[in-house]
Amino acid sequence: MxxxxxxxxxxxxxxxxxxxxxxxxxxxxxxxxxxxxxxxxxxxxxxxxxxxxxxxxxxxxxxxxxxxxxxxxxxxxxxxxxxxxxxxxxxxxxxxxxxxxxxxxxxxxxxxxxxxxxxxxxxxxxxxxxxxxxxxxxxxxxxxxxxxxxxxxxxxHGACLFVKGEIKGEDHHGARPHEGINAIEVGGIIQQHLKNIHISPFIPASIKMTNFHAGTDNFNIIPGKATFGLDIRSQTNEGMTFLKGEISRLLEHISNIYNVPIEYELIDDVPAxxxxxxxxxxxxxxxxxxxxxxxxxxxxxxxxxxxxxxxxxxxxxxxxxxxxxxxxxxxxxxxxxxxxxxxxxxxxxxxxxxxxxxxxxx
Missing domain, CATH: 3.40.630.10 (Zn peptidases)
Structure with missing residues (x-):
């Protein structure tokens, strides 16, 4: 053996x-x-x-x-x-x-x-x-x-879900921040509001941003595009269904407020x-x-x-x-x-x- x-x-x-x-x-x-x-x-x-x-x-x-x-x-x-x-x-x-x-x-x-x-x-x-x-x-x-x-x-085991997302704005000049959306700021808003998603305290769960990429070697360009990843956990399948709905609403809401497309997909949706x-x-x-x-x-x-x-x-x-x-x-x-x-x-x-x-x- x-x-x-x-x-x-x-x-x-x-x-x-x-x-x-x-x-x-x-x-x-x-x-x-x-x-x-x-x-x-x-x-x-x-x-x-x-x-x-x-x-x-x-x-x-x-x-x-x-x-x-x-x-x-x-x-x-x-x-x-x-x-x-x-x-x-x-x-x-x-x-x-x-x-x-x-x-x-x-x-x-x-x-x-x-x-x-x-x-x-x-x-x-x-x-x-x-x-x-x-x-x-x-x-x-x-x-x-x-x-x-x-x-x-x-x-x-608990349920696990990954979210793969992309913020799809346009790059613009570092001296003219009013001419576009800073994808890094949008990513920060997403991260901040993830903490405001509340599930029943009787269901162990967590949501966190585990991946974020934006910008280039040119520091005078404000990036309009970024990619991000989320890791979501729930001890029950019912809890995961709730979290999926909340995350979808959150991303659509931020997309509307900042007038920037945010595309995302749910991957590796592993059940509890x-x-x-x-x-x-x-x-x-x-x-x-x-x-x-x-x-x-x-x-x-x-x-x-x-x-x-x-x-x-x-x-x-x-x-x-x-x-x-x-x-x-x-x-x-x-x-x-x-x-x-x-x-x-x-x-x-x-x-x-x-x-x-x-x-x-x-």
Whole structure:
């Protein structure tokens, strides 16, 4: 298991570029007697064992982040996707040896582009979850959330939305500010009024400007054009719907007041988790059966997001939950020097295998 993780960790690939990762894992599964099926239009693949119903899915995300590590920019598995692939691969190999002990189909999905928030949608378009009954995901958790070896049967991720906008005025002379609109000032007004959007205090949420570009090397030109980006978070889908409406009204209002076009688009609209109680109960029992009752903690709530929840948003009939795997992740997820307790890999395999066995119990 450690050899597999090390290969995936040292051969990280960013979103939509997971070609060699796909090739490596496909070859590994073929060598073990599986029949992996590549996705038609995107990197990634699925592989299954068994037949008939129920159909139980395991999802592993494949992509790495592009970030600076020790002064160099590189693909880096600082979110633990290398661990997720390792766990699901090992789980499938173990389940293959137990094929006579369950009825139904177990299908592992190796999904690209989770970090961009749109890989799951593309997998849905491939049609491979249309007949699925259960879907189990997995994610390493920081030490600050769950200590090793504890696990939770679900992760209540929040909703996440990015707004990509453009202020489309005209440049004008620095000596004649009255002849046009300063896009930097308009950006400042947007930032200021974002703080005046008030959502129910019972819903954790945040809105912030995370990107702004305007101007050139010529300091005597007042920029009329600028681009900006917003990061919006809500712990509930209802809260996100409210925030979308408020932001749209705000940008249209500022556009009218300053008489400058402000164009924007909503991108990577990732929904909040929709945890199925039946799937959650199966995962809870799997944790108890494999790690003991003392290792079970309640479903956790986190402001982070995961495109895993697109599966249930697109196919509500799928009963889904995500295992929160205590791994003592430190200093934290997405940190360039993220580390975790590798003993958690074995725990993840055992819990997912048991969850599949419970979901397909004869």
């Amino acid at each position: 450690e050899v597999l993780w090390n290969h995936l960790h040292t051969h990280a690939e960013i979103s939509w570029k997971e070609v060699e990762t796909t090739n490596y894992l496909v070859a590994l599964f073929k060598k073990s007697g599986f029949h992996p099926v590549r996705f038609q239009h995107i990197p990634g693949f699925y592989v299954e064992i068994g037949n008939d119903k129920p159909v139980v899915g395991l999802r592993a995300d494949m992509d790495a982040l592009w970030q600076e590590v020790d002064g160099e920019h590189q693909a880096n598995h600082s979110c633990g996707h290398d661990a997720h692939m390792t766990i699901v691969t090992e789980a499938m190999h173990l389940l293959k040896k137990m094929e006579g002990d369950f009825s139904g189909t177990i299908r592992a999905i190796f999904q690209p582009a989770e970090e961009l928030g749109n890989g799951a949608n593309r997998v849905v378009e491939e049609g491979i979850i249309d007949d699925m009954d259960y879907l189990f995901g997995i994610h390493l958790r920081p030490k600050s959330e769950i200590g090793f070896p504890n696990c939770a049967p679900g992760i209540q 988790a929709m945890i199925n109680p039946e799937a959650e109960k199966i995962m809870e029992q799997a944790i108890i059966h494999t790690l003991g009752k003392n290792a079970l903690v309640s479903t956790i709530e986190t402001p982070g997001s995961d495109d895993f929840h697109y599966y249930t948003a697109n196919r509500p009939q799928v009963k889904a939950t995500m295992l929160a795997l205590g791994a003592n992740v430190s200093p934290g997820l997405h940190h360039p020097h993220m580390t975790f307790n590798h003993e958690s890999l074995k725990n993840g395999v055992e819990v997912l295998v048991e969850a599949c066995m419970l979901a397909t119990k004869k």
